[in-house]
Amino acid sequence: MNNYITCIECGHYPVSIISLCPKCSKNPYGHICRFCNAKVTDSEAILSKENIRSQCMRYDFYGELHNDGYIEEVKVYHYHQRCFNDINTIEYICHSCSSLHTKFSNSCLNCGQIFSYEICDFCRLLVIKELAVKVEIDLLDEIKYFHPICTGKIRRKLEALADYKARLDEERKQKEVEESIKKQRREQRKLRNLIWILYGFFL
Ligand SMILES: [Zn+2]
Ligand SMILES: [Zn+2]
Ligand SMILES: [Zn+2]
Ligand SMILES: [Zn+2]
Numbered sequence: 001m002n003n004y005i006t007c008i009e010c011g012h013y014p015v016s017i018i019s020l021c022p023k024c025s026k027n028p029y030g031h032i033c034r035f036c037n038a039k040v041t042d043s044e045a046i047l048s049k050e051n052i053r054s055q056c057m058r059y060d061f062y063g064e065l066h067n068d069g070y071i072e073e074v075k076v077y078h079y080h081q082r083c084f085n086d087i088n089t090i091e092y093i094c095h096s097c098s099s100l101h102t103k104f105s106n107s108c109l110n111c112g113q114i115f116s117y118e119i120c121d122f123c124r125l126l127v128i129k130e131l132a133v134k135v136e137i138d139l140l141d142e143i144k145y146f147h148p149i150c151t152g153k154i155r156r157k158l159e160a161l162a163d164y165k166a167r168l169d170e171e172r173k174q175k176e177v178e179e180s181i182k183k184q185r186r187e188q189r190k191l192r193n194l195i196w197i198l199y200g201f202f203l
Contacts, residue, residue, distance in 0.1 A: 048124065
């Protein structure tokens with residue numbers, strides 16, 4: 001196995017896979033851009049942090065469930081400058097003062113009005129709610145928000161989800177048909193038994 005890579009920052013080779021680059025002393029791997037999935041260097045990357053709070057459940061010795069509170073975790077996402085700019089290029093007019101915004105901001109740069117926003121479920125950056133593409137995920141009974149530009153990235157996932165929903169629907173219908181046939185048969189059988197009982201009674 002080759003344990004050496006070429007430094008993504010300065011092109012130096014070889015760099016051991018377990019150390020910083022000996023020439024530029026930077027991270028030789030870089031990171032994966034959350035938007036385009038390609039590598040981005042430490043020096044170019046735009047960072048975004050997200051606090052993720054998740055409930056911590058635990059079973060004790062007796063099999064009882066306990067709530068151990070919450071754990072906070074900070075996730076760091078990386079983006080190319082150009083990807084970050086593409087995601088955050090908007091056209092949005094403030095409802096209070098009518099000033100035009102061409103870059104994302106969570107409040108009006110002119111009058112301070114707070115815009116309502118959500119987290120894009122694909123790139124994890126904020127998106128103004130009014131501009132977001134809303135996708136209802138029936139199966140999970142929730143709404144997810146996306147930047148219009150991010151929906152292209154998830155089209156295949158959404159199509160797969162739609163396929164899955166269609167298949168579930170199809171199976172449900174099939175089951176209903178089978179159930180109704182079974183029910184019909186049961187009733188026919190009951191009727192036949194009844195006829196036999198009556199027949200025997202009168203015989
Ligand atoms: Zn280097
Ligand atoms: Zn990128
Ligand atoms: Zn305003
Ligand atoms: Zn996005």
